[in-house]
Structure formats: C-alpha cells, structure tokens
Amino acid sequence: MRHTVSRWPAVISLVLALVAPVAARTRPRYGGTLRIETRSDPLAPPDGIARRLLFDTLTQVNDRGEVLPALASSWESQGANHRWQFHVRGGVHFHDGRPLTAEAVVQSLAAACNHCAWHVRAVGDSVIVTSDSPMPGLPAELARSAYAITRRDENGNPDGTGPFRSAANSNGILFLSANDDSWQGRPFVDAIEIYTNRSVREQWLDFSIGKADLVEVPPEFLRQAQQERLPLAVSAYPSDLLALTISDQHVRDEHLRESMALAPDRAALFNVIFQKQGEITASLLPDELSGYAFLFPGAANLARSRELRGGQSIPLRLIVERSGSALQLVAERLALNLRDAGWNVRVVPQTGNSDAELALRMVHVEASDAASALRELMANFGAASRDDGSDPSALYRIERTFLQSHTVVPLLYLPRAWGVSGRVRNLALSPDGTPLLANVSLEDAK
C-alpha cells in the first residue's frame, strides 16, 4: 500500500497550491458542508470522530490538563472527595428538544458506568456522585467521551446535546447537521458528511481531487506527508500506545514474561517502520503527560532476556489486534527480536476467539490529564486502579507496579494526524488528536 499511496502527497501539494485562498478575511463565515473520510466507525467509542460532535460531557479538559465546565456549569467536592456535586447547566436541550435534566444525566452516567465504584443520583438541578473511596480525579474522568451524556430518542437511538445532530446514516455516510440551539453556539458549518470505511488510499485520492476536506494520515506516512509539505494537523502529543501484551494465563512465570519484555528493539520499530514519528516508550503514560517516562528504560537486553528464559522454549503465538500493514510489520519484527532471545514465536492471524500468548495492541489515550489517562490505560489492559489523585510520585508507583508484572510491554507512542484541505479554517485538535470541528469554518462558504 505504501507505494500506492506515496505518489499522492506530491499531487495533493500541487492541487492545494493552485487553490490556495488569497482572501484576507480572518473571521469565520457560516455555512458549507465539511467532508471527512475515515477508516473506522465514527460513532465507535471512545474516539470515533462523530462522538464529540453529537454528544457533550459534564466537563472538558483543555490542552494544559485543566478541567473546565461543559454540561456541568460548576462542581464541588465534599467529604474529602468522597462526594461530588455537579450543577447541571440550565437551558440546554437534547437534539429532540427535551431539556437536559439532572435525572437524564444520572441515567446516562449509570448506563455508561456499570462497573464504576461510585453511585450517582439527582438532587434538584444537581447530580451527586458518591463513593466509598475518594475520587479526586472525578471531574477530569467525566470529561472522557465514555461518559458522554446521552438519552434514547423515540427510535431508541442515542441522542445528545452536541453542536451537531445526526441527520441520516446511509450507505456508509453519516450526515450531521448544525445544531442551531447548541449551548456553546451554533457551529459555523451547516453540515458534516463523514464517509466511513475508506482506505487510506481512497481517502488520499479524494483529498487530492478536492472531494474530501479532512483525511487520516497514519503515523507511518506522516514523515512523507511532512516532507511533501502537506497541510497537516497533528496531535499535541502522541496519543496512540503501541504495546505488546503477554498473557499471564498462558505464561504464568513472571521471569519468562520479563524475558519477553526485554527482547523488543523499540528503536528499530521507531526508525524503520514509523520513520521516527512519535516516541519510544517503555512507560504507559506519554512523557508529555507524566514527565517521568525516562524512568522506564526501553533498551533491549537480549543477554538478560536469554538468561531469564533459561532453557524454556514454549511455542508462542503473536496476534495483531488491528489490521494494517504497519502493525503487521511491527509484529514480524517483534517475532524476530523474540527469536533472537531464543523464543519460538510465530505471527498468527487473529480469529474470532483468538487466545494467543502474545498480542500487539494499539490503545488510544483519550484523557489529557495524567491520572485519568493512567486509569484509562490500565482499564484498557484489564487492570483496575484507584483514584489516588494526580501526584506524580503516586502515579509513578502505580505504573511501575503494574509494569513490573510484565503483562504489558509499552513500545511506542504514535501521533494522530489529519490532512486538511485549504478551505478548512481554524481546525484544532483535542490533545488526543480528535478534530474539534464545531469551531471549523469553510473559506468558500457562501
């Protein structure tokens, strides 16, 4: 696929140069339709591109990790963070016209959080969240799209309060229209069309001929796109964690897992496959969030790996949990590294009920504060963690303890990037790389 795609950046550059606007207007103009193409389901949690357009959360987190009001206009904690009271913003309506109430928020949070350790109830215009253990990070936690406030409409579909409402979903195209009554103000564009299940090649082709305004740029193509000076929007920090997981059900001996964890040559993956995009990591949290990632050494140590392996050579299967040629290459390289350490590894296709010893996983980190991100990541890897606040030393201890089990081997953090057409104005990405489309306007809107 790489060769197929590689010619397109040059073509796109030329097209954009020809259509580059010369107007001096700097205020946004209302109107127009934004066209987006993606490979994935735009409604799939946690990071589907349409979720933030249709649904709002009680809080939001900015690019400095500060928690800001959203559907909750304010909040306060009592009882040493065991009890939180969120005041629901007045005058907000769901897309079907029903008002946002504390009861609706409670139902939504309860449905989103079957296994949460907290209890939620409505009191007047407030939502009360209580827990047996303190929850200092709850306001930041509730900014995640997993806790988006939704309710079922007449047809049983989730309805939200977001800046866009769902107009139709047919033939792989999700049609969204501007919500004139959005509590944050009507978006600038009238409509968004999201074309789903489009390969990268198809996306870039459409981009090059002006049929798409926003297309995905996978990390393995990012360097090429930068060299070709394509207009890009890149996430503030790498937010996709590529990790090797080792099943402790299959490999019960901790030393054997450590042996496997010491084998990967992260630098080779970083330099060769991903063209030095993102960052090498041996920690769960990206360094931009934690500031202490350097405390986790990531260099391969084959001698120590062999020593820990001893005489063991159980056959290992490695599956790739997401399709894509780059990830397949990563899996092959990891298998090579493990073989160098004496392990007998083969990459096998993932089937419906694959239960392999090793898996290559790509995990997206949505939360943009360190404590929430760590809980999100650990939950993704099937581990629970307490909300112990945001003290870096405490987070480091939690992370170190978790990684010492050697069930998860962080490899790389990869950025999210989008190709952006010349007619798109004021596109910003959330810290995790999700396009914030409500503030986007189109240069040629009439």
Place this chain on the structure above:
Amino acid sequence: MKIPGYNSPQRMTFPNWLLSWTLALFCISSAHALNDWDSASADLARQIAALSGPGTITLVISNRSSVANDDVPAIRRALERELRSAGVVVRQKDADSEVRVTLSQNMQGWLWVAEVQEGSETKVTMLPLPGATVSGTTTSAPAIALQANLLHAQSEPILDVAVLGSAAEQHMIVLDPQHIRSYTLQGGSWQPAQSYDIPAARPFPRDVRGRIVPAADHLFDAYLPGLVCTAARPGESWTMNITCIDSDDPWPLGSQKAFYNAGRDFFTGVVLPGFGPRLSPFYSAAELAGRSSTAFLFADVNAQVHILEGSSHRLVVGARDWGSDIAAARSQCGSGTQVLASAAGWPATDSLRAYEISGREATPVSAPLSFDGTITALWPASNAASVIAVVRKPQGLRYEAYSVTVACSH
C-alpha cells in the same frame, strides 16, 4: 472629534506609570522564578535527604525541560547547599549513594525527579512545580510605534474592556459572554468589585462579539448579539445597576449605528443615519476624522475594505494584508488618526499594524505589533486615543485584553 453618545464624558488616560508598572511586574516575575529555584531546591533536597539519609552522595543533574540551561548551575548550588544543611554531603566520587536529578516537565508544569541509588536499589522522589509562562509583545517601528498595555486576562472569552472614571478613581469594565464585571484600581492593581450575570434567553453565536459603549446619561451600554445591557450608577456610587433586555437595536460605530446579525456575528450593512445606499455586510469599521469630511472605513465579509467619504464609495488600496478587524485611534502623529488592522491569514501569532489613509490608499506607518495568539476583538477605546485588542492565546485558552496606543517616534 466629538461624537455624541460615544465619547466618554470624562477623559480616560493610560498613564505611563501603568505601563511601567506592568513592565516592572514582568521583571519581578522573572526574578521570582529565580528565587523559586531556591525554594524548589530546598524542597527537593529535603525529599532526597529523606530517601538517602545523612551521608555522602554523588549528584548528577540533567535538564530535559524548558528551564534555561544557564539556571542549572544555580539550581545545583542551591541543591548542594540545602542537602548540606540536611546532613547530606555531595562528593565527586566514592559516596554512599548516587543521586540523579532530572529537570523534567509535563503538561502541568515542571517536574523535578530525583533517583537515589544505593547498591542495586533505586528510590524515586518527584517534585511538581508550576510551570512559568512568559509572554510579551514586541514593539518596534521607525516612525510610529504601537504600544500594548495588558489590561486584563482570564480564561473566559473577553468581548470588550472599557476603563472608565477619572485618573483619581479608575474603574475597568470587562464584558464576557456570561458576565459584566467591574474592577477598581487599588494600589496599582485591578481588584474585583462587582459581577453581573448576563441573562441570555438563547445561546450566543460561537464567535460571539460584544461591545461596551460609554453613555452620557448613565455609565455605559453593553451590546451583545440580540441583547443590550444598560448600566447605571445610583448617585456617586460605583455600584452598578445593570438591566439587560432582548434588543435588535443597532450598535454604535462612531457617528453611525449599525444593525447586527445576531445569528451570524457581523453587521448587516444597514447603518443609521447611513450613507445612502445600503452597505455590504461587514465585520468591523473605523471612522476617520480630521479630513475634509469624516470617512467611514469598513471591512466586509468578503475580505474587501471600503471607504465612504462624502458621496464617494471606493475600495481601499493597500489593504490586502488586513484581517477582518479594524479600528481607528487618534494620536499626535501623522494625520492624527491611524487605522489599526489585524493581520490577514491564520498565523499562530496575530499582529496589529497602523496605517494612514490618504485618498483611498492605505500606507503602513508602523511595524506590526505581534501577539502570542489570535486577535478576537478590536474596538476603539472610549477615549478614542487607543484601541482595545483581545487576544486568544492557544496555551490554556487564555484571553488577554490590551490597550493599544499609537506613539510617535521622535
């Protein structure tokens, strides 16, 4: 130029001491950062000593943060001093423990990490420190210079700021989409005085704009999309009585009043008393006095700048670099009135530049005054001798309101 209902009845001044005070504050904050290293070093030294216990250590410091490398020796000296006072002596080699201190950072600020290694065991302690953000504006120009004086900053969008009152008793009014807040100048700093919640029946547009216009018979009017708020003062008190009503009344723009499209955030082109034919919709306007007749410039929604003077209506030449926001400021330089325009395009750092208008031609007369963000509002100040520029800074979504004046270079 005297515009009924527009100029403040009392002359508003921006004394030089206020600018000096701002600069002094900046210097003080820089010095404060250096002093903070001592305090932070003391805190980290205590944490290290708690892990290592009294004895000897080797100390290696590495900097992977935005702390200036020039500051590292000072940090090292402070650390060694504080460690000594805690009974820990730093040696070059042959010590009980090895200590590696890394000056790191994350999204919240700086993070100092100390690794204390004793044999094969490594203990870690961390010290989070609030990160410093240093911002500023640059001013340089051969003949005319623009000077920016920071008036106010907040995380909520600022729509307009007005400084009212006398030199002896100044009050600052800040308009944002949800509040009208007043501040009183006390001891050289603005202290919050009063806050009024704006009752909006409908959500404002996403790029909401608003304007404070001082009034002759009451304090001021605040114009927002579809809403006008009137502030009165009972007697001599500065306690404001504010009432807001839904209103489509035109917004004052110099001697004209312009109707505003509350759903799309631009002026419709209908102005009173007007110039005869209806104008095209526009974002901003500037009125130029001191010519043979008062000229009215406006930046339309199609990125063209027009000038209306007498019966003539022409496009301005030389305004290609202008953005959507323009405002006029009176000065002692040149023709006495300059047009300040934001920059075209969508750079991360916006700028303002002063222009003289001769006939239909715009000539730049100052260097661009750069801001670390995007200009989101530009209105003439109530004294007409300066403009209020609101800048949205991308870092942490902070809004800053500046008073920008035109200064002559002698």
